[in-house]
Amino acid sequence: MTIDDKLTAMVNYQLTARGITDSRVLDAMSRVKRHLFVPDEEKGFAYDDRPLFIGSGQTISQPYIVALMTEILDVKADHTILEIGTGSGYQTAILAELGREVYTIERIKALHTQAEERLTALGYKNIHYKLDDGTIGWKEHAPFDRIIVTAAAPEIPERLFSQLQVEGRMVIPVGGKIRQDLQLVIKRSNGDRKIINHGGCLFVPLIGKEGWQND
Ligand code: SAM
Numbered sequence: 001m002t003i004d005d006k007l008t009a010m011v012n013y014q015l016t017a018r019g020i021t022d023s024r025v026l027d028a029m030s031r032v033k034r035h036l037f038v039p040d041e042e043k044g045f046a047y048d049d050r051p052l053f054i055g056s057g058q059t060i061s062q063p064y065i066v067a068l069m070t071e072i073l074d075v076k077a078d079h080t081i082l083e084i085g086t087g088s089g090y091q092t093a094i095l096a097e098l099g100r101e102v103y104t105i106e107r108i109k110a111l112h113t114q115a116e117e118r119l120t121a122l123g124y125k126n127i128h129y130k131l132d133d134g135t136i137g138w139k140e141h142a143p144f145d146r147i148i149v150t151a152a153a154p155e156i157p158e159r160l161f162s163q164l165q166v167e168g169r170m171v172i173p174v175g176g177k178i179r180q181d182l183q184l185v186i187k188r189s190n191g192d193r194k195i196i197n198h199g200g201c202l203f204v205p206l207i208g209k210e211g212w213q214n215d
Contacts, residue, residue, distance in 0.1 A: 006047035028097040037088040054088040084134030085150035089115030105134035135208035137163040152203035157210035173203045
């Protein structure tokens with residue numbers, strides 16, 4: 001099987017067959033080659049239906065979870081997006097395919113540096129990188145149309161919510177360290193929030209001022 005065959009099978013059997021319908025998301029997931037984002041020893045499994053190790057004790061989510069979070073986020077072509085947890089840069093690339101500008105924050109230097117080098121080499125020009133605690137957001141570029149958090153928070157970080165545009169959407173796993181709920185948070189014009197639960201998930205912890213205090 002060629003890489004293209006594996007990618008097509010991933011999109012058909014892991015995404016479309018499980019209910020991902022947004023054609024922009026499916027197209028973006030068809031364009032970004034996942035094997036370019038994982039270490040050599042994981043490349044053989046890059047299109048499998050599971051998370052993979054990316055170094056520094058962190059993981060890249062299974063393709064279905066990336067697609068589900070992206071579909072729920074509902075990114076439009078003119079959107080500015082804040083991503084917390086750059087990791088390998090795979091989800092960042094999907095977001096950069098869909099939106100106008102992506103601001104991504106990672107707290108682990110090795111991952112931050114590698115992802116920036118990787119995405120720059122792949123030609124992405126609409127991504128901005130920061131090494132920091134993402135739970136405090138990126139105030140200088142707020143408000144954001146969309147915010148996605150790819151690590152598990154004990155609760156919705158208030159500073160991130162304050163940096164969300166009115167009628168903006170945030171997708172974030174919220175709960176304990178062992179299991180979380182994937183939540184869609186919509187900011188209403190009066191500042192209230194509507195929370196829609198999209199089921200159980202399992203993410204590495206969000207570590208920071210408004211996250212967990214340690215691993
Ligand atoms: N979306 C990534 C990808 O496609 O490879 C995978 C993200 S991984 C599941 C979660 C990432 O969040 C890890 O790289 C971890 O270091 C990072 N992280 C955890 N707490 C963070 C924080 N407070 N600020 C920024 N990044 C954080």
